[in-house]
Amino acid sequence: MIDTSDETAAEVIGRLRNLIDPELGINAVDLGLIYDVQIDTCARELRVDMTLTTPGCPLSDHMVQGATNLLTDIPGFDQIDVRLVWDPPWSPDRMTEDARRQINERPGA
Amino acid sequence: MLSARQAPPTIVPLRFLLFGVACLLAASVWLLVEPGVLLGPYVRPHTVALAHLLVLGCATSICMGAMYPVVPVALDSPLHSVRLAIPHTILHLLGVIAVVPAFYAWEMRGVATGGGLILTGAVLLTYNLARTLARTPRFGVVAGSVATTLAWMLLAMALGIAMAISKLHPLLPGDPMRWLHAHAHLGVLGIFVNLILGVSLKLLPMFVLADWRERPRSWAMLAMLNGGLVLLASGIALGSRALAIVSGLLVAAGFGIYAMEIAAILRARRRAALDPGLITFLGALAAIPPTCALGFVAATIGQASLAPALRLAYAFAALFGIVIPAIVGMLYKILPFLVWHRVYGPRVGREPVPTFAQMVSPPLQTATSTLFLVALALLLAGILDAQMAPVAGGAALWLLGLLCFVGNVARAMRHWWRSPPPAARERTKP
Numbered sequence: 171m172i173d174t175s176d177e178t179a180a181e182v183i184g185r186l187r188n189l190i191d192p193e194l195g196i197n198a199v200d201l202g203l204i205y206d207v208q209i210d211t212c213a214r215e216l217r218v219d220m221t222l223t224t225p226g227c228p229l230s231d232h233m234v235q236g237a238t239n240l241l242t243d244i245p246g247f248d249q250i251d252v253r254l255v256w257d258p259p260w261s262p263d264r265m266t267e268d269a270r271r272q273i274n275e276r277p278g279a
Numbered sequence: 280m281l282s283a284r285q286a287p288p289t290i291v292p293l294r295f296l297l298f299g300v301a302c303l304l305a306a307s308v309w310l311l312v313e314p315g316v317l318l319g320p321y322v323r324p325h326t327v328a329l330a331h332l333l334v335l336g337c338a339t340s341i342c343m344g345a346m347y348p349v350v351p352v353a354l355d356s357p358l359h360s361v362r363l364a365i366p367h368t369i370l371h372l373l374g375v376i377a378v379v380p381a382f383y384a385w386e387m388r389g390v391a392t393g394g395g396l397i398l399t400g401a402v403l404l405t406y407n408l409a410r411t412l413a414r415t416p417r418f419g420v421v422a423g424s425v426a427t428t429l430a431w432m433l434l435a436m437a438l439g440i441a442m443a444i445s446k447l448h449p450l451l452p453g454d455p456m457r458w459l460h461a462h463a464h465l466g467v468l469g470i471f472v473n474l475i476l477g478v479s480l481k482l483l484p485m486f487v488l489a490d491w492r493e494r495p496r497s498w499a500m501l502a503m504l505n506g507g508l509v510l511l512a513s514g515i516a517l518g519s520r521a522l523a524i525v526s527g528l529l530v531a532a533g534f535g536i537y538a539m540e541i542a543a544i545l546r547a548r549r550r551a552a553l554d555p556g557l558i559t560f561l562g563a564l565a566a567i568p569p570t571c572a573l574g575f576v577a578a579t580i581g582q583a584s585l586a587p588a589l590r591l592a593y594a595f596a597a598l599f600g601i602v603i604p605a606i607v608g609m610l611y612k613i614l615p616f617l618v619w620h621r622v623y624g625p626r627v628g629r630e631p632v633p634t635f636a637q638m639v640s641p642p643l644q645t646a647t648s649t650l651f652l653v654a655l656a657l658l659l660a661g662i663l664d665a666q667m668a669p670v671a672g673g674a675a676l677w678l679l680g681l682l683c684f685v686g687n688v689a690r691a692m693r694h695w696w697r698s699p700p701p702a703a704r705e706r707t708k709p
């Protein structure tokens with residue numbers, strides 16, 4: 171769970187809710203794709219670690235670039251660094267309640 | 280890690296897929312215009328030409344096209360060469376365009392030449408994917424299925440060419456009908472069914488959000504299907520009905536294990552609702568057991584008067600009941616994905632983009648599967664009963680269902696032409 175008590179982290183998470191997985195139609199935050207948000211105000215650097223539902227997904231470049239596009243105009247940062255990580259691998263257990271509702275999760279699955 | 284830059288450009292698979300859909304449409308119109316191709320003995324020029332428009336023009340083209348983007352995802356390994364795909368595309372399309380009219384005119388020199396072009400293209404694809412496979416981090420059951428599919432593809436095509444040459448100069452010994460049956464089984468089971476089974480074990484869990492892991496029984500499935508196919512083709516070619524039936528049972532047991540895997544995936548799935556594309560695909564899988572049963576009856580019935588109609592019904596059910604619906608179901612996933620990748624991928628985070636599901640119409644998808652189902656029942660009844668009316672009616676319904684599918688293909692493709700990606704637009708600025 172990412173700490174969103176920090177105003178910038180909350181802003182980052184809010185913006186990444188506009189990054190939608192095109193197969194599932196659910197945003198990256200509710201899917202549990204965002205692993206970490208690191209804010210270095212001194213170095214004016216913002217770093218996001220994210221994953222995708224499938225390793226080897228050919229959409230990875232578009233999703234990383236899309237996340238970067240959504241974050242570029244947050245004031246106070248010279249560098250936005252969105253990284254793809256595969257460890258730990260994503261699993262459906264990472265989805266929020268909201269995402270589970272959206273996919274109409276099967277009870278007992 | 281595979282990235283968009285390492286995946287082949289979307290136009291590479293798209294050419295194959297659209298050509299395949301065009302061949303399917305042409306074959307369905309042909310069936311309506313000449314329903315008699317499905318009545319009477321099946322080794323007649325028009326029936327064989329129509330069969331190859333379907334198997335080579337539609338099914339093989341779509342399987343080849345889908346392999347380019349799907350294999351790198353399934354194997355987590357970038358495609359060895361994008362450039363090799365260009366001569367492959369040209370050879371394949373020219374080959375199909377030559378082979379089908381040659382069959383129609385029963386011109387075996389043309390069949391062998393067109394077949395040679397197709398086989399040369401398939402050799403390029405095999406080399407390209409073999410190099411891709413060699414780099415896969417882990418050689419799993421999906422990689423095994425792709426490798427065996429490529430091997431069977433080359434063998435089925437080489438045998439087809441040898442059969443064509445045999446009609447001009449003696450080449451293959453023994454009864455030509457045996458070679459024909461071996462060739463058809465190698466093609467349908469070895470290429471289409473083998474690929475569909477293997478790749479679906481990777482793709483289905485992705486689509487339904489299920490945690491599926493390969494286990495020894497997944498390998499047993501692949502071994503039974505492929506080992507059974509070696510014995511089946513040998514049994515048929517040698518004229519040993521006992522061997523053919525026993526090996527057919529081995530293949531059927533492989534299907535049984537596959538059914539257990541699919542049931543396990545569906546039980547573990549998180550997504551409750553299955554979309555219409557997946558339902559079409561699962562419907563195609565459900566057609567495997569009755570088609571196998573038809574095959575066993577056709578193999579054991581001997582020379583009874585119903586035998587030719589049963590054999591034709593068996594071949595028809597394999598193509599129209601399993602292969603084509605499975606391909607249509609998967610195209611609902613692959614086509615929007617390819618168009619989205621090119622058109623909307625560069626726009627993510629800049630503007631709202633549609634999801635894959637929003638690029639096709641679910642009511643049209645449901646209409647396709649419903650019409651296909653009714654058409655299949657009518658066509659099979661007509662073939663078995665040697666009646667023209669149900670065959671003609673079934674052909675009309677099949678075409679209607681296909682037109683709904685083509686409507687969905689057009690819906691997805693509309694995005695391709697209407698929305699050039701921002702980079703392309705920038706380049707056109709003065």
Ligand code: HEM
Nearest residue numbers: 321322326327330334394397436439440442443463466467
């Ligand atoms: C290089 C490509 C191919 C060539 C040159 C070729 C050649 C032939 C020939 C000459 C026959 C007729 C044999 C006879 O009348 O004695 C035939 C039948 C058949 N082939 Fe192919 N073939 C090719 C690829 C394929 C593939 C990939 C499949 C996939 C399933 C396939 C499926 C069939 C079927 C089902 C029949 C029986 C058709 C019927 O009786 O109506 N062929 N092929």
